Amino acid sequence: MTQTSARPEAGPGAPPRGPRLPAIPGPLETLSAAWRRLRRMSTALALLFALAAASVVATFVPQEPAIASTVAQWRAGSAGPGAGVSGVLDALGLFDVFGSWWFMALTALLFVSLTGCLIPRYRAFARAARRPPAAGRNLEQLTHHRAIRTALAPPQALDTAERVLRRYRRRRLPASATASGHAQLAAERGRWREGGSLVFHTAFYLLLAGAVIGKAFGFTGQINLVEAKRFADDGAVVSFAETFLAYDAAQPGRFFGLDDHRGFLVTLEDFDVSYHDNLVPRDFVSTVTVSEDGRPVRNGEIRVNHPLVHDGMKLYQARFGFAPRIVVRTREEVLLVDEPVMLGPAGPFWTGSAKVLVGDPDRGEPQLALDLVLVPDAQLDASGQPVIGPSPEPRNPVMLAELYAGDLGLQRPVPASEFDRSGGPVGPPAMLRPGVPADLLGGALTVELAELGYWSGFQVTHAPGRGLLLAAAILVLVGLLPSLHSYRRRVWAEARPEGDGTVVVLAGVALQRKATFTDEFRRLGDALSRELGAPSTSYEGNER
C-alpha cells in the first residue's frame, strides 16, 4: 500500500503499477495450505527425522524418568558436560525428551500428517477394490507380450488362461467390451501392496490408543518385603495389602482410582537367590502367598521372566537385598530396636540405615541412628589384612555399624537413610558377626546382628490395553510384509479366432520391480503354452 501511494504519477483511476504486494492468504487458506504441506511425504520424512533425532539425543543425555540419579549428577555438574551445559539441556527439556511437550507435539503432527496421507489412499484403495480388472488395449505395444497358437476355440482357450492365472484376480470380458473386438481375460495381482501398507500405517493408531489406554487406566507400584519365614514375628513388613497407601512408590494412571486397587494380601514367605559356579546369578525366586479376606487363595513363585498374575495385577521380581535383623539394647537391657533392615547394593557392599531411637530434640531427648555396611564374604589375605571376597553369597558376613547421635532430624517423616549426618559418627564403628553382640558408645549400647535374611522388591503393574497393543503389533507385521514384498502386475489374455483355432495374445505390465517381471512373464507364457497344447514353435512376441 505504501509503495503505490508513494508514487505521485499514479492517478486515482489508474491501475496500480510497479511491484504489488503478495496476496495475504486468509485464515482458511493458511489452514488448507498447512494441511496440504502436512500431507506431503517430504513433511512426513522431516517429522520422522525429527523424531529419530530426538531419540538419539535421549540416548546420550540421561533421562530423568529412567535414571534420575545420573540426571541429578549432571545438573550438579559432578558428571556429564558440566552444570552450564546441563542448564541449557534442562531448559530445552532434554532430560525428559519423551515427556516433553515438543515430543508430544511432534508425535501429534506425525499422526496428523499420517491421517492426511491415509484418507485419500483409503478412498483410492476402496475404489480400486470395487473396480474389477479393466480391459486391455493395444496389447502388442505393452512391455511384455507373446502370441500363442492353439487348436482350442476362444472360450476354451480363455478357460485355460484362467487356470494358468488362477493366482490373479480375474475378469472375463466379452468381445463387445474390448477395444479390439475379441474376448479377453483381464487379470491383476499385488493389490495387497497398497492394502498392506494401509494396514501397516493404520496399526499405528491402534498402537497409540493402546499406549494411551495403558497410561491412563494403568497402574505401576513398587513394594519391598522381608521374608516371613525369618521375620514374621518381628512386626516387620512381610506382607502388603494391594492398596495405594501400602506401596513404597506408586505411579497410578490418571484414571486409576483408589477404588481400583484389589486389596488382596501378598506375603513374602521366602526369598532364594542362587549362583552358578562362576558366581553369576542363576535365579532369584520369591515364594509368596496371596490371601483374600484373610484366607490364603494361592501360593506361587515370582521369578525374573516369570511374573505372577492375580486379579489383573502382575507381580514382577524387581530387586532384592540382604535384610539383617538388628537388635540394639542399652546397658540396662532396654530393647531399643529389633527389626530387619533392608540393605541395598553399593558395589561389593550392601548398605542401609536403621533408626534406633527417635526422641524429640526440643525436649533434649536423644536421637540415635545406625549406618550399616555388610560384606557378604569377608576374607583375610595372605598378610592377614581383611579383604572383600568375590562371592555375593553370605559365606562369611561381616557388618560394620556406625552410630550417629544427637539431633538427626528423625522426627521428620523421612526414610531412615536420610538422617542428618553432619554431626559425624560417634566413636569407632562396631564390627558385627552373626549372633555376636558388640559394644557401642563405650558399652552404653550393645548392637547385634541377630539374623541375616533377604528382602525382595516387587513391581506391581496393571496394564490394560496390552491386548490392543499386541493386535496392533501383529497388524504392523501383517501389513508390512505385503507392502514391501508384493508387487503389482497386470496381465491380459486375448483370444483371437484364427482358422479352426485361436491365437491367444498374452500381455502384461509390471508396476514395480520390473526387472523380475521378465522372468515371471516368461514362466506364465510357458505355462499357458503347455496348457494350450501349443507347439513350442508357436512362440512369437517381444519379451523385453
Next chain:
Amino acid sequence: MVNQQLAQNSTTLFHVAFLTYIAAMVAYFFRLAYTRVSADGVTASTAAGRRVGHLATALAAAGVLVHAASVASRGLAAGRVPWGNMYEYSSLMALCAVAAGLVVVQRRFGYGHLMGFIVAAAVLVMASGLLLFTPAGPLVPALNSYWIKIHTSSAMLSSSIFMVGFAATALYLVKDTAERRVAERSGAGYGGSTVGAASVTGAEARPEGYVDDDGQETTVASVYAQRDVLSPVLFPVVPFVVAGVFTLAVWRAPLAALIAATVAAGLGLVSWYAVPYLPPAAKLDNLAYRTIAFGFPIWTFAVIAGAIWAEEAWGRYWGWDPKETGSFFTWVFYASYLHARSTRGWRGRRAAWIAVVAFVALMVTYYAVNLWIVGLHSYIQ
C-alpha cells in the same frame, strides 16, 4: 556344567574362521584387481582372476563352515543358545552376514565383486567380538527366557542383513558419484541411477564371471575414468576418522581404534580402486533396497518381540531404556529410508544417505548403547 573342552574348541575354531575370512577377503580383492572392463561396460575376470575368485569363494565357504562349527560348539558347551553375550552375538552376526553374502549377493545376484567388502565387514565385527570376549557360561536370570531365542536371534539376523545392505549402499554412493562425474565431464546428460531399480533391465545385466580369454581387452577410457574422477585421498581418510573415532569412543582402546581405523582406511582405498568393476549404480541401489526391505520386517519383529519380553521381565513393554530408544531410532531411520525411496526427489542418493545414517544408528544401538551408556541392557556386555 560348562563343557570346557568344547568351549576351548569353539574359541579355536573362531580364530581359524577369522583368519580364513581374512584370507578370503584378500582373495576377493585380488579377484577384483584381475578384472577388465570391456567396451560395453561388461566386467570380465582374467583367467588368473577367475582362479583366485574360485579360491576366494572356497575360502569364504570354508570359513562359514568352520565358523558355524565354532558357534555350534559354543552353544553345546554352555548348554544354551549361542547368542547370550556380545561376543557370541557379534560372532553369529558376522557368520550370518558372510553366509547371506555368499548365498544372496554372490550366487543369486551374481555380484561377486561386493563379497570382499562384505567379508571385510564381517571381519571387523568379529574383531569387535574378540575385544568383547566372554568365556562360555550360563545366562544371567534376566536373559534366561525363551524370548532370547526369538528376540535376540531376529535382532541379530536383521543386523547382519542390514550390514550387507550397508555395503551395497556405500558402494552405490561411490559408484553413483563416479558415474555422475564422468558423465558431467564428458558433457553427456545424466539421468541414470537416480531412478534406481526402475531402470535395471537389459544389456548391462550380463554375468560377471564371463572369461575374456583372447586377452584383447578393449578397455573404455570412460569406465576407468570413474577412478580418476574420485579423490584417492578422501577414500582412506574418511573411513579412518569415522572408524577410529567410533572405536575410541566406545572401547577407549587406542590400539584397537588404530587397527580398526587402518582397516577401514584400507577398505576405503579398495572401494576407490574397485569403482570401475562395481556393478552399475542403479543395480547397487536395487540390491541395497532389496536387502534392507528384507531386513526391515525382521527388525520390526525383533523390536516387537523385545517389547513383549520387556513386559514379561520388567513389567513394562516400553520404558525408553537406551537400548529401546536405540532400536526405535534405528527403526525410524530405516523406515525413513523406505519412505524416501518411494518419494520423488528423495530416491537415489538422498535415500542412500538415510540408509547410511540408519546403519550408523544400528551400530550405535549395538555397540555404543551396550558399552558406553548405562541401561537395562548393560549386563549383556
